[in-house]
Amino acid sequence: PLVMCVGPAPVAGVRRIVVCTPPDGAARIAAAADLLGVADVWAIGGPQAIGWLAYVERVDKIVGPGNDYVNEAKLEVSRDVPIDLPGGPSEVVVLGDGDPKLIELELAAQREHGHDAVCRAVDTLEEAEAIAPEHLVLLGDAEAYADRVRNAGTVFVGPWSPVAAGDYATGGNHVLPTNGWARSVGGLGLETFLKPVTVQRLTKEGLERIAPTVEALAAAEGLPAHAEAVRRRT
Template sequence: MIRRIDLRGRLADGEELDYRALVPRASADVESALEAVRPICADVRHRGVEALRELTARFDGVQIKDIRVPESALRDALSELDPAVRAALEESIARARTVHADQRRSDVTTVVAPGGTVTERWVPVQRVGLYVPGGLAVYPSSVVMNVVPAQVAGVENIAVASPPQKGFGGAPHPTILAACALLGITEVYAVGGAQAIAMFAYGARDDAGAQVCSPVDLVTGPGNVYVAAAKRLLKGLIGIDAEAGPTEIAVLADESANPAHVAADLISQAEHDPLAASVLVTDSTELADAVDAELKLQVAATKHADRVLSALTGEQSGTVLVDDLAQGVAVADAYAAEHLEIQTRDAPAVAARIRNAGAVFVGPWSPVSLGDYAAGSNHVLPTGGCARHSSGLSVQTFLRGIHVVEYGQEALRAVASHVETLADAEDLPAHGAAVRARFPS
């Protein structure tokens, strides 16, 4: 069911292994998708709401009049929400707030010299657009994961966009709307895909020229390859969190792992999308065989069996056999998974050796699905190996560090000669002159 890549013995044979090239990886061609989204973004820029209506009809099969969801619809969705779902969302929100509250940075003033200070102020982005995907699943948890850190950071204006649904009169899924209402978000748009990112970037006016959606400063949230391409295209005009790709799980396990747990966790991420990646890294052939047997049993019994099977048998999934856990750690670091589970003996010590992962889940009682909903951690994480250089969504995503420089006369006098010397060295004499002007001879 899931292919195998056997790396055992190859290092001993003198091979230099490029783990990045050897581990399974989905091929997402964002560059090609750019050509598809470029005219979409241009259309939204020039025709605003009219273009959004036409694009929604074309891509979502929904005719909508108003792109903004009425506040009454948000209130109704919350009042009609299943009490058990509401309680679960409230617990998820509470735990996320607890974790993200500790990420808020304080301003720091450094005395560089007598009379000379540099203060680093942490200032929230003023307005953000948060994208919540639709499609094969419903993601109220993504509302929580995007909104909570933005609110903790102190963002003043938060707008949410999510694709319209045929079955709900052209509005986003009611559970999405209810999650927004629960978090106090009142600005919600029934717009999906690349056109939603363009709407956030350029804003959108109606036929009469009235501003329906104002431009934002930053866009965050996962989406499909077209959402990622629109983010790439518009980056610079707006800030972005990342170009998120299909979800990934890697499990680093030894013979002590429970194969039923490992199989269940691989399936849990595979059910997101046929392009989702599920990777097992192990030094135990016995475990690999047992996981294969469990996958056959569990896939047959799961609701989205076809989708899961497509993901598990795709090029992006597989079992990687390694000589030992040291090689396993090296493979895991090269893969830089969005989600990495450690199911080994002394799992905390093994986890401490990991350098590259969006989030690490330690031991048999910390499955990725806990992080998806209620661990308190954020589930908007880097994919496609980007965890080697990028972090997941956090309060810091919505903050900017601004240096505030304040020098007195004598503090400037004390360093003036150095400024002039460096200005001359760079052949920028006006820089030095700007200092000398303050100390006429």
């Protein structure tokens, strides 16, 4: 997750990056962060890390996956600090009539993430879409559904596309929505660190053209100062 969280940020123009990681293995994470140009690394894990980022470091956004406790902490602080999405516990749904051994391997791989991982094989695309899983694997006849999937964090198609390949090497970001959030949001990416700022500049003639519309709508909403702000200029 470190590379997938940190990688897009500087490309998007983020100037300050703070990393929190559980103490166990923190030295390795710090070394990897250094290779990515990040020096601000704290050996803090769990909900405590979320609180540290939100109220001590006072970052502008918190991203990254975690367990149920981390997700609850992210949702709790989201009233004060924007978050990417609740990511975790891990989920995989397998659909299709592929090799039973491959199906079992995909389910077993996700179980390695913990006892609360969601690992299911389903019979129809409708069942898969209702779950809106983090990972959806399509095998056999179900491979034809790839272009029809709307609710999944990421889709792996065919017998040569294990989820583990996406974990480590395909290049797709693997910080993905769980708990049904794939119905409304996608995975972490460059756009996670971007925000639009609109700039509006009107000419005198342009304002005069739209003034009747503005004044009529302002009157309908009972906002006379809105109408007057336009009327005084035209």
